[in-house]
Amino acid sequence: VLLFAVGSGALYWRRHAPVVVLAVVLAAWALTLGSGHADLGGHALFALYALGRYGSVERWGHLGVDVALVVLVLDGVTGDVPWSGVAFGVVVFFAVWYVGRRLRLRSERAVLEERELRERERRIVAEERSRIARELHDVVAHRVSLMTVQAGAAKTVASADPEAAARAMGAGNSLLLRGHGAT
Secondary structure: OHHHHHHHHHHHOOOOOOOHHHHHHHHHHHHHHHOOOOOOOHHHHHHHHHHHHOOOOHHHHHHHHHHHHHHHHHHHHHHHOOOHHHHHHHHHHHHHHHHHHHHHHHHHHHHHHHHHHHHHOOOOOHHHHHHHHEEEEEEHHHHHHHHHHHHHHHHHHHHHHHHHHHHHHHHHHHHHHHHHHHO
């Protein structure tokens, strides 16, 4: 009863320490082998699923599955279970761990894809901002250059032909007003 309670209590931490939980459950199960009360196979199923789903080190996952299968086979041998029942148990144990592992890998992949999507969106926004800044810089630089040329021309012509200088200054103002309205 004490080993059953320890194995049951260990399942509480299956998400945070799946390797330790599986080790505790398998140890409790192994200690009850041959007693006629080796009923911790269900606990091992939950621990194996948790190991596949929440475990992060592949080496420990494979080792945990191997040890669980060994304990399962020993339980079958000591409990006079037919080999077909043991083989079915082996398949079920492996399948439960594998389903947990596939779900973990799928969620990790989804998180990675989400992160890549956010990074791609951030990069696209940054590139668009950079393109707009370049275009704005080019437009402003062109307008300033045009104003400088017109001011120089107006200054040169101002003493000889004040009316032409006024027209040149007016053309510069109308360009500025049109440019200001466009942006």
